[in-house]
Structures are given as C-alpha cells and as structure tokens.
Amino acid sequence: VQKTAVAGILSVTVAAGAVGLSACGEDEEDGGGAQQASLNLTIGDLVPLTGALSDFGPPGRKASDLAIEQIQQAAEEVGAEHTVRVVHEDTQTEPQASVQAARKVIADGASCLTGAWASADTIPVARSVAMREDVPQISPASTSDEITELQDDGLISRTTPPDSFQGPALAAAIEQDFGSAEGKVVNIGARNDAYGTGLADSFATEWEKRGGEIGGRVIYDPDQPSYNSEARQIASGAPDAYVIIDFPETYAKVGPALVRTGQWDASKTWVTDGLKSSSLPKDAGRKATEGMRGTAPGVPDENSAAKAFDRLWEEAGGPGRQTFDAQNFDATILCYLASVAAGSAEGASLAEHVRAVSGPPGTKYTWEQLPDAVRALEQADDVDYEGASGPIDLNEAGDATAGVYDIFRFQDGDVKTFDEVPLPRLNR
Amino acid sequence: MSESVAPAAATRRAEGRFVAARSLLARRPRTAALALVVAMALGLVVLEGLHDVAQTGLNGLVLGSIYALGAVGLTLVYGILKLVNFAHGEFLTFGAYVALLASVTLGLPLVAAVVAAVAATAVLGLGFELTMWRPMRARGAGLLQLLLMAIGLAFVIRYGIQYVAGSEIRTLPFDRTSTVELAGLRLGRTELIVIGVGCVALTAIGLVLRLMLLGKRMRALADNLDLAEVAGIDTRRVTTFTWLFAGGLAGLAGVMAGAVTTVRPELGFALLLPIFAAVILGGIGDAFGALAGGLVLGLVIEWSTLFLDFRWKTAIGFAVLIGVLVVRPQGLFGRARAV
8 A cells, every 4th residue: 555655646746747847848738638647567478488389488578578668668758657567477388387477477466467378378377367366368379269268257368360260261271272172182180289179170160161171180199209100190091281280399299200101291281370480490300391381370461560560670689580479569568558548557447448449449550659549548539559460459259350361381491471361250 | 881890899809818818917927918919919900901000010119119218227226226216207308418419519420429328317317326315215215205306306307407408399410201111111210220229228238137147136136125235235336337227228218219209308207107107017126027018008009099099199008007907916027016
C-alpha cells in the first residue's frame, strides 16, 4: 500500500512538473480530456531458451526486448507516466518448467504474460496460472486447436492463427503446387503431441475434402533414439507427397532416417511452421532438408510495418530472424496497449481490452505509430493495432484471424520464403 | 479377410507356446529366452514376410546394441557396489560431448575422439567413486542415501554440460545418411559400425569377466563384499576397475547413441529408462543378462512396430519386462534368491 502511495505522490509531482515545463515551453497544448493515469506495467515473457524449441528462444526474447524499447520511446514521446518492463523466464519447452516460470514472473509483479511457445506448455500455464490468477496470457506461437476451446473468460489469446487454419492453408499450398488435389496420395508423419496430432487431423480432413487421399499416417513418439521403422513406414507406398509435422530436435533424428530409406524424396515433402528453422539443415543434414517446402504464419508481402520491423531487427544486432519473433513483439505491444486502454496495469481489467485493441473497430495503427495509438487510447478512442506479424484481429476465442501463411523452401542450406497463401477465412 | 483370421490363430499358437515356455524359462532361462526370440521371429516371418522382419530386426539390433552397451556398465556397478547409479545416463551424455569436443572443436580424427570419450568417461566414473561413493560407503551410507545422491549427481552433470556446451542440438561428424544395401535390406553405414563396435566391445568385456582373474574377483565382490575382503581380495582395486569399465562403456554407448542420432544434454537421460529395463530384464547385476536384455528389448520394440502403432514402442518394451518378471522375478539371467 505504501508503495502505491509513494508512487502516486511521485507521479503527481512529476506530472505537475511536466505540466509546468510544457507551460513554460512553446509546445502545443495537450487535449484537455486526456486520462493522465500513471502506469506501472510488468510483462512476463515465457520463452523457450532451452529444450525442443530452443531455436526460437533467443530471437523471441530479443523481439520482446525490442517491443519494450519501442514502448518506452513511445511513452516518452507522448509524455505519459508509463513505466513498462519485461521479465524473461525460460520455459525449457517443458510443461512443468513453464508453469514454474509463469508463477515466478507473476511473483515478480507481471500482470500480462507473453508465451509460452509450445502448445503443450501454453495450455498448462493457462489452466494452472493465468486463469487462476486472472492474468491475461498472449502466446506468440502456440497453434493447437485445444487453446481455442479453453474456457478462459477472454484471458487467453494468441497472435498466431491456430492449426485449424494452418491445416487448410497447407492443403491449399500443396493443391496449388499439384494444380489439383484430386486423387493425389499424401503420407503423413507427425510427432505424438497436441501440435503433431492436431495438425495431422486438420490437414487430413481438409485434404480429403479437396478430393485428395491420405496414404498412411504415422504418429511417432518424439523421444525415441531410433526412427528407422517409422521412416520406412512413412516412405512406403510411393505417395505423391509427404507431410511431416515435427519440431527440429526430433526431426534431426527422423530426417536422416527418412533419407536412409532410399525411397523418400525431400522435394516432395511439406512441413509446417514447427520446422521452419534456418539451423535445421545443419541439425538434420542437407540431404534431409534440401528442397523441402512448408507453410508458416507470415506477414503480407506489401506490409510496411513488417518491413520496418525487419530493419529494426537488423539494426539491433543479435540473433537473426526466426518464425514467431514478430508475433512475440506484437504480443508484448498488445499487453501494453490493453493496459493503456484499461488505464490500469491490473491483470483482470487489462484482459478486457486485449481483443478490442487488436482489431476493428478503430483507427489502424502500426508499431511505428505507437505514440499516436497511445494518444488515441488516452482520448478513449478505439484503436486497431496492426502488428509486425500481420493485422492480428483476435476473435471471440482469442485467436488471430487475419494474416497470411508464407510458403517457404529449404534451399542451399537455408530457409527462403517464396510465396504466400491467404489465411482461410473460417466461420469461427 | 486374412487380417481378421491371422491374429486369432497367432494368439492361440502363442498361448500354447507360452505354457510350454513357462516351465522351460524357469529351468533354462538362456535357452528359453533364445527360443522365445527365435519363435517370435519365425511367427512374425509367417505373418509379415521375411523381408520386413529382417529389416526391423536389423533396426532392433542398432537400438539393442546401444541399450546393451549402456546396460552392462549400470549392472556391473549395481552388482558389485549395490549402487543404483541414476547418473549413468549422464555418463553417456558426457561421453558424447567429449567426442564432440575432440572431433568438432579440436578437429581430431573420429577414432581418437571415440578413444578420448571412453577414457574421459572412465576417469569421470572413477573420480566420483573416489570423491563420493567410497567415502559414503566407508560411513555406512544406505541404499537410499546413495540413490538420492546419484539422482542429484545426474542433475548436476546434465545441467553442468548444458551450462558449458549450451542446449542446442549438435551432431557428431558421422555420415548419418549413407546406407549399405544387401539382399534388399538397408542399414545406415554408421548404424552398421555401431552394431559392429557394440558386438566387439561386449564380447571383449564378456571374455574379461569370464576368463581373467579380475572378472572372478568382481564376481566374488558381487556375491559378498565383506567375505571377498576377508578372502584377501583387494576390493579397492576391483572397485576401481569396475568404475573404469562402467564409465568407459557408458562413454562408448554415448558416442554410439550420438553418432546415430543427435547430441544434446538430455541424450543419456532419455535412454536411462530403457537401459534400466534392459538391466532388470537380464537380471540385476548380471553383465551377460544386461547384454541379452538390451538386445531382446531392442528387437522386441522394433518388431512390435510391424503390427502395432508406433506410439506403443515404449510401452511394449516395458510390457515385455513386466511379462518376464511375472514368470521370473530375478530376470532372465539372475539367480533365484529368497524372494
């Protein structure tokens, strides 16, 4: 209690000082009705620095830090009394460690969570921490359909579209490549967890709806030392295409096993966002990746905010771009905007504004126009944040509904995006 | 059509065999185990065809030789020192990382890297014996204290490795994609080497244990440590050699596992459960049992994929373990004790 009182006195003093200063200077007067609430927001960032998704951790953390920098600059420019900081915790790509990490950041004062990354980690964090503590949680990378179905009172959302969109997007991309899906046989190999089986199902349903056939479906344990028998089964039957749904750590073992079958063809193989990693050719070997294609949540080519984010990223140095980094940047900014809209850093009231600031109605603002967005919110105007990863536009269930899927290809030991398919508009 | 008839017939045949095998298994476990594996292979050949069974069998041998190499060291330590070494999996990881350091960072040839890994892990095992286990035994620590220390040690080693080497996936410079093809059967070149090295190393260890005086002394210690000491055996020397053997084999198993898969801090921990299963299957404390247990486990797991979903792989291994223990609580090779 004392702390808040002190903070209150401090902010009043500082605000008075600021008013005095602006009165002395030649600055134009601010709008009279602006809310002059001071804000002290801590964002808890749950990133996979170790474990199966460790490829994504460091870029994810960097994206979050970049967002905080932007927020601080914007607050300074507007002259708002906003103190925003982020605390990072490693999820280890393990459910239990993720829950502990979430508890820790909340103990550190976080009232908005960004993360976790793997669906298998996000769900337990949502159930046993976010939903119990009434703290909003925005995942940048978890695509499992189970998250859509959580009874979360609007607490849980994500800046990436769910698998129920990616399955159809992948089917559309493969159909586009073949010309028609009619009679084409696809063999599926998927890791045995929420991500793997969820995507395998949503892809298979859509592929059959489009007239294609599913030859074989191999769901494998992600922790086996040897995958020869699985690989043989996936490669059997000479299908027209293969779909592999996996994470890099397991694919580094499955990929070489597929090559060893002698029947498998990387150029006929399609993967999903989980394998879009530029270090995969090194981990699994060139032969297991070269020519492989896949889909991943992307940004529309003509999006200027995304290009500006690219430049921001380059100038900052550190780790290179990775899938979902922009989504984590956006998740962090959404936390902040929702908090400004609520005029409070308190979790429950902040949560009520997350969806509103992510989509229509309202004037569109990109991250580069963050100061304007803050001013608009302080005038109690509606804001529609257009992210570095796409328009976002969260729906009732808290899923991002707008954007595109990039189609990428492994080429010369690197990942290159060469096309995009629009996100299927589904009635959800 | 045939699918619905064949499993029923097979079940009936298997049931008949099971009753006959039960009495044989009790009297002559090794013959019975061998007969069971052969019978299983023949049954599968009839159902699934020779090629598939041979191919999955080969895959099973790769898996089995890694399990077996890991299991022999674990079982030796338990048999002789009555220590359930939970850190054994981390010994494998340590070996793999030493090989990585030697071959990738220092650029040494692969053979030298393997030798370095074996030697370093042997020294590691001995180091813990001298600094932890021997003083603890001298103070009369019980099984539970030692077990808890071993679990703690496992975490210390695993996170120590992660701290120094990082958590990202690494690969040893083995060619994981080129294959050898013979009579329609395919096997990775590195996997073939793994089977070869495994067989040679395990045979050598087997001969040492059986023929040399050291092996005899080890068995004496395993029977009764105090009695062996009274009989004039230098128990310190024997325990030293036990740890060198166990560590060295674990290091070798780690390199082999790293060669066919990837190197990461959880490498050994992920293998620890099946290795324990191999040890128990073979009969705790029996080196040959561990060897056979590992191979049987590898074969059964891979063969199960011919008619079961791949998701059952791990469960099948443990189902076999439970099945054997129901019939023979002391494991395939263990001697019956008062139970």
